[in-house]
Every structure is written in structure tokens, then in C-alpha cells.
Amino acid sequence: MTCEDRAKKLPAYLEGELPPQESEEFKAHLASCETCRETLEDLKAADRLVRNLGEVSPPPWLKQQIMTGVREAHAERERFWRKFFFPLHIKIPVQAFAVIVVSVLAFYIYHQDEPRMRMQGMPLPSTPVFEVKKEQALPPPQTSRSKMAPPSSDMAPDESLVPAPQPDRTEYGDVYTSLAPSEKVEDTMPTELKRDAREASGETEPALAEKSQVPQNGETAWPITMKEKRAASSSPQMITGASSRVCEQGVCTAGELEGRDGEGFSTAKDTVVKDTQSSLALLLAVKDVASAGVELDKYLATVNARHTEITVHGKQQAFATEVRPHFVASVLEKLNQIGILADHHVPPEFGKEAQWVKMKITIMPAVNQNP
Amino acid sequence: MTGDYDEACDCVQEAFLSAYRGIGKFRREARFSTWLYGIVVNQAKNRLRQVKSRRGHESLTDMRSRHGEALCGDCSAAPLTESLADQWERKELEAKVQTCIVGLEHDFREVLVLKDIQDLSYEEIRDALHIPVGTVKSRLFRARLALKDCLVKVWGDLK
Numbered sequence: 168m169t170c171e172d173r174a175k176k177l178p179a180y181l182e183g184e185l186p187p188q189e190s191e192e193f194k195a196h197l198a199s200c201e202t203c204r205e206t207l208e209d210l211k212a213a214d215r216l217v218r219n220l221g222e223v224s225p226p227p228w229l230k231q232q233i234m235t236g237v238r239e240a241h242a243e244r245e246r247f248w249r250k251f252f253f254p255l256h257i258k259i260p261v262q263a264f265a266v267i268v269v270s271v272l273a274f275y276i277y278h279q280d281e282p283r284m285r286m287q288g289m290p291l292p293s294t295p296v297f298e299v300k301k302e303q304a305l306p307p308p309q310t311s312r313s314k315m316a317p318p319s320s321d322m323a324p325d326e327s328l329v330p331a332p333q334p335d336r337t338e339y340g341d342v343y344t345s346l347a348p349s350e351k352v353e354d355t356m357p358t359e360l361k362r363d364a365r366e367a368s369g370e371t372e373p374a375l376a377e378k379s380q381v382p383q384n385g386e387t388a389w390p391i392t393m394k395e396k397r398a399a400s401s402s403p404q405m406i407t408g409a410s411s412r413v414c415e416q417g418v419c420t421a422g423e424l425e426g427r428d429g430e431g432f433s434t435a436k437d438t439v440v441k442d443t444q445s446s447l448a449l450l451l452a453v454k455d456v457a458s459a460g461v462e463l464d465k466y467l468a469t470v471n472a473r474h475t476e477i478t479v480h481g482k483q484q485a486f487a488t489e490v491r492p493h494f495v496a497s498v499l500e501k502l503n504q505i506g507i508l509a510d511h512h513v514p515p516e517f518g519k520e521a522q523w524v525k526m527k528i529t530i531m532p533a534v535n536q537n538p
Numbered sequence: 539m540t541g542d543y544d545e546a547c548d549c550v551q552e553a554f555l556s557a558y559r560g561i562g563k564f565r566r567e568a569r570f571s572t573w574l575y576g577i578v579v580n581q582a583k584n585r586l587r588q589v590k591s592r593r594g595h596e597s598l599t600d601m602r603s604r605h606g607e608a609l610c611g612d613c614s615a616a617p618l619t620e621s622l623a624d625q626w627e628r629k630e631l632e633a634k635v636q637t638c639i640v641g642l643e644h645d646f647r648e649v650l651v652l653k654d655i656q657d658l659s660y661e662e663i664r665d666a667l668h669i670p671v672g673t674v675k676s677r678l679f680r681a682r683l684a685l686k687d688c689l690v691k692v693w694g695d696l697k
Contacts, residue, residue: 174683209690217654
């Protein structure tokens with residue numbers, strides 16, 4: 168080891184940081200090496216000079232200036248907190264406003280996500296999305312499976328055929344403004360519907376019965392009146408009327424059929440009809456048809472429904488299915504949760520004599536989609 | 539540490555204010571004075587960085603030469619019994635020592651100042667600078683050697 172190498176270790180030697188053996192070796196070398204001894208002395212002198220440096224006194228104003236700065240920082244911090252939390256005349260409105268904002272935001276987000284939540288099967292309150300008065304116009308059931316009259320954009324109501332507007336119509340009633348008169352509607356209906364219509368109208372409206380055609384086969388008929396069929400074969404925007412009625416064996420027990428001049432025009436107020444073969448036709452108005460369809464399909468699976476058929480007509484979906492009689496009430500309750508179920512009156516003993524109750528549920532949008 | 543009395547005063551003031559604002563961050567893992575030393579050293583480091591960028595190519599040594607007198611303007615360690623010539627020589631020597639200290643690299647300078655001038659222990663320096671004790675020692679020994687070389691160069695015989 169050269170003197171230059173040793174010089175680099177001299178500070179450590181001075182500090183006593185060298186291992187004992189190396190320290191002894193250093194000691195022996197220093198005794199014999201003048202250069203290293205001088206370096207050591209210089210190092211000690213430099214160390215002494217540094218340690219003996221005069222203490223630098225702070226200026227007299229420094230303490231005062233520091234304390235002024237600290238007070239300012241303290242006041243600034245206090246001002247900030249005071250501004251938001253201390254004066255009650257500011258604190259209370261700010262907190263109240265915050266609560267309102269959070270509530271509105273939560274409500275808004277909840278309603279935005281409602282269709283998705285329904286689709287995912289999350290629990291929702293049974294309250295419908297929007298309120299509908301009992302007298303309010305609702306679309307009739309959509310019963311035609313195959314030949315549905317397509318909705319057209321130029322469906323301006325004909326003054327001679329459109330019934331007078333309902334005085335108690337609500338904003339949702341405006342969606343279904345009128346019923347388009349169409350003799351051809353009957354031709355587009357399934358045969359069983361026609362037969363059923365004939366049965367229903369045979370006792371209630373002879374004029375309609377005359378217009379009805381004789382069914383071609385004896386298939387089980389969906390329980391729906393002629394008026395309903397006419398309404399159903401029109402687009403949702405062309406439907407008016409909202410009261411409900413249950414007809415049994417062709418005789419209406421509640422509500423009245425309304426028609427005009429036997430031309431096949433009627434207001435579609437009937438939404439639920441029961442016949443001797445334990446069938447139900449229901450109309451459900453929802454905001455989102457797709458999600459409602461998914462949810463209903465899932466639910467029908469849970470109640471062991473059979474022969475479920477889903478038919479999509481434009482923005483509408485028609486469910487044809489069969490459920491056990493004791494599940495009818497729960498299905499109706501579920502439909503009420505999903506959307507607005509048109510007024511219906513189902514007797515408690517409905518369908519008990521049958522093993523299966525046929526249900527036809529038509530889901531249609533609850534808002535006017537027409538331009 | 540900064541080589542300038544006014545800068546040092548500003549540093550101290552800023553350090554106290556920083557300590558006041560960040561008192562919540564003091565976790566009692568080290569002594570309060572050690573924590574405060576760390577803040578002062580950081581302030582000095584930031585200050586020097588600002589000064590460097592402000593003065594461009596002006597070296598710290600030049601800066602020290604200009605402010606050398608001011609640094610010791612308030613030195614009060616000179617004994618009253620010293621003659622004027624001795625006082626002048628002492629002031630001159632201290633100015634040279636300050637020049638050499640300021641000329642050291644910052645990492646070496648802060649360790650040297652904290653150990654040899656402020657007389658902190660290795661552990662306290664470790665806590666203040668957040669570096670291992672081994673690094674503290676290594677930097678200190680190199681700083682002492684560099685300072686000795688600088689003093690021999692500017693002053694000659696130190697004995």
C-alpha cells in the first residue's frame with residue numbers, strides 16, 4: 168500500500184473506524200513515514216479549523232419574520248376552514264345543498280340504470296317507473312302473431328273514424344292517439360282470434376259479429392274480443408281507450424265495449440279477457456321492451472312455464488306461454504313490477520279447473536316513438 | 539451550507555414555515571431537531587438549485603468570494619484579546635475555510651456541516667438525510683480529505 172492509498176484512509180484512521188489490525192499497521196507506518204505524518208497533521212488542522220469556525224448569529228429580525236410567516240400561514244389555514252365550516256349561515260346551506268345534489272344524483276343514476284338492473288335480475292321496487300291513471304289510455308293487447316300491420320309514420324287520425332279524445336287522457340294517453348279504421352285488420356288476424364272475436368261479439372255487438380268471419384278451425388282460441396283484435400292489429404300509436412273488462416263465455420262482466428257504426432272500429436279498452444278455456448291475454452307497457460322481455464323470459468322459466476314462444480314484432484314482443492294456475496297471480500305481480508300492466512281483473516278462482524293456463528303477454532313500448 | 543448569509547436566512551425562514559405546515563408529518567421516529575435539520579438541508583439544496591439556474595454559469599466559488607466577507611460579518615467567536623492583525627488573519631482563514639466548504643459537492647458538504655459544524659451524531663445525520671450510516675461515514679471522510687486539500691492549496695501551511 169502506497170502513501171497515497173494510506174492518505175485516503177487517514178480520516179477513517181483518525182475517527183477510529185479502521186479494524187484494529189489495520190490501525191496498528193497505520194500506526195507503525197506513521198512512525199516511520201514523514202509524508203504521511205504531515206498529511207495526518209494537515210487533516211487534524213483542517214478538522215480543527217472547521218470545528219472552530221465562528222458561530223454565525225441570525226439577524227435580529229429573523230425570528231420576528233419567521234413568526235410573522237407562521238402566523239400568516241396559520242391565519243390562512245384557519246380562514247379556509249372557517250369559510251366552509253364555521254359560520255352557520257354558510258355551513259347549513261352548503262350542507263343542505265350538498266344533500267340535495269347527492270339525492271338528485273342518486274335518483275337520476277338509479278333511474279338511468281334501472282333497465283340494466285332489471286335485465287340483470289336485480290331487485291327493484293314494485294312501484295312502476297311512471298304513474299298511470301286508471302282511466303288513462305293504454306295500448307290493447309297485441310295478439311296477432313304473424314301478420315301484424317306494420318306501424319306507419321303517416322298515421323294521422325281520420326276525423327270521421329277517430330273517436331273523440333278522452334277528456335281524462337294523461338300525457339301517456341297521447342301516445343296512443345287513435346285507432347286506425349281497418350276492415351283489413353280482420354283478415355290479418357289468426358283464425359282462432361277471429362273465432363273468438365265472433366263469440367265475443369255475437370252477444371255484445373251484433374254489428375261486429377256480422378263483420379266477423381267464421382273461423383276455419385277449432386283451435387284453442389286466445390281470449391280476446393273483436394275490438395281487441397282490431398286494436399291489436401293496429402300499431403301501438405293507433406290505440407285509444409283504457410278501461411278494463413273481463414268477459415266470461417262471451418259476456419262482459421265489467422266495462423263496456425265501445426264501438427262505432429259497426430265498421431269494425433272500436434276503442435280498445437279491453438285488456439284482459441277470460442274464456443272457458445282458461446286463457447289470459449295481457450298487455451304490458453314498458454320503457455325498454457328488450458330488457459323487459461329478457462326479465463319476463465327468465466321469470467317464466469322460474470315458474471316452470473311451458474311452451475313459451477316469443478314473437479318480436481318491430482318494437483313489440485309477444486309471449487305465448489302456459490303456466491300452472493297457482494302461478495298466475497305471481498306472474499301478474501311480476502308483470503306489474505316490470506312495467507305498467509293494463510288494468511285487469513282476474514277472479515281468484517280463475518283457471519283452477521284447468522291444469523294449465525294459457526297466457527299471451529304483449530310487451531310494447533310505453534312512450535311514443537313516432538317522429 | 540448555502541455560502542450566502544442572506545440566502546441562509548431565507549432558507550431558515552422557509553424551513554421553519556415548511557416545518558409548521560408539515561408538522562403533521564413528523565412521526566417521532568427521530569428527534570424533532572433532526573427532523574428540522576433535514577428540512578433545512580432540503581431547503582438549502584432547493585435554494586442552491588434555484589440560485590444555480592438563476593446565475594447560470596457563475597460558480598459557487600465565485601459567489602462565495604463575493605459574499606465571503608458578509609458570511610463572517612456577524613461572527614462573534616473572535617476573542618477580545620486578539621490583536622487586530624490576529625483578528626484579520628483569523629477572519630481571512632475562516633473565509634478561506636468557508637470558501638472551501640462551499641466548494642465541496644453538496645452531498646459531501648451537507649454531511650461535513652452536520653457532523654463537524656453542527657456536531658450531529660452519525661445516527662442523527664442518517665435520520666436527517668435518510669441515508670445509511672456507512673454512506674454518511676464514507677462521505678464525511680472524503681469531504682474531510684477534500685477540504686484539507688483545498689485548505690492546503692489556498693492557505694499553505696495549516697499548522
